[in-house]
Amino acid sequence: MSLTTKARYAALRETILDVMERQIGTSGLSGLGMRSIAKTVGCSPGMIYKIGVDQDGLILMVNARTLDAIGARLRNAVTAADRPQVAMRNMALAYVDYAQEQTPRWDALFSHRMADERPVPTWYARKRDAMFQDLAAVVARAVEDASIQQRGEFSRMLFSAVHGVVTLGLQQKIGRVSPAKLRQQVRDLVDVMAAGLSHLSRPEATAPQSS
Amino acid sequence: MSLTTKARYAALRETILDVMERQIGTSGLSGLGMRSIAKTVGCSPGMIYKIGVDQDGLILMVNARTLDAIGARLRNAVTAADRPQVAMRNMALAYVDYAQEQTPRWDALFSHRMADERPVPTWYARKRDAMFQDLAAVVARAVEDASIQQRGEFSRMLFSAVHGVVTLGLQQKIGRVSPAKLRQQVRDLVDVMAAGLSHLSRPEATAPQSS
Missing domain, CATH: 1.10.10 (Arc Repressor Mutant, subunit A)
Incomplete structure (x- = not known):
């Protein structure tokens, strides 16, 4: 060529x-x-x-731009001065705002399926994982004693939970939810999770009992 | 006729x-x-x-059967003797199990969109809301001081958060997750949320500060 x-x-x-x-x-x-x-x-x-x-490759390239846009929003939502809870909450609210403003684009991230259930290529997985590193840095400040692996798990947990509230809310799947109400639900969720994380990560906290 | x-x-x-x-x-x-x-x-x-x-009506009737099946699983997962956290956790695990065993059927609940964005009919909304009443009864035992409205909100929050983890996990959307790992993620999430809810609902707890 x-x-x-x-x-x-x-x-x-x-x-x-x-x-x-x-x-x-x-x-x-x-x-x-x-x-x-x-x-x-x-x-x-x-x-x-x-x-x-191919078409999957092109869609992933567009979705990568969306990941960049969301990553930038999350980073901008946080200032070094924010207490960890507030930082988590602000990141979550930035995510809700993006999903509300750019619903079709945001939805394309999650509704896209690779042909023949192939895994996504490494370059895409890396870009996606980079977004969680920003989140993990904030989570790390909330749970100082957590290992690097735990921080990664907590940040994915937080993201997935917020994503669940946003998805069901935007699709009006479990009842009508106004945009303002959705923001409130996300704030409440992050407050509950931040309280739970900081409570469970304190050394003197009672470990959750097994069934 | x-x-x-x-x-x-x-x-x-x-x-x-x-x-x-x-x-x-x-x-x-x-x-x-x-x-x-x-x-x-x-x-x-x-x-x-x-x-x-019409077709939407038929799909809703099938989805209603799915709601019944999930509702029955959630009810069966809980015994009166369970401590609230354990009850919540068992309900969440029953939900994961159903989604893993019956993925296409479970997915149909969430991927179905009414034509012309019409709202779902009242009979369907009632059946869906009934599922949250079971969950709210369990949440109520965890947060005794909560009002009926708060219980409803907490149970929807818990459901949405668990649903987010299950959805992203089953779709392998933020990395590869094995079935066992997914169950662990859901257990961890419920433990964090149960700790956060009980901590925030204690009268002496510090209210989360506003930004």
């Missing part, structure tokens, strides 16, 4: 990603296909296959 | 629900349509429309 052709394909790929990002931002993954992408970009479907990335 | 016709339509409806329940139990909502249902039942698509329930 000549350098000019390589540059031309790279430019086409960027154009395609921009177009897909807009489409996903408006209507999520529904209706997204190589044919419709080619049509919007204004090239032949055959041309898209020449850039060397 | 004569009585015989009425009885015939009612019998057809039951047959359709049984067929749909099996289809949803195998492959979820994907590929489900009036045409495919008619084909499997062995009647004409026109015949299905005569029973007076």
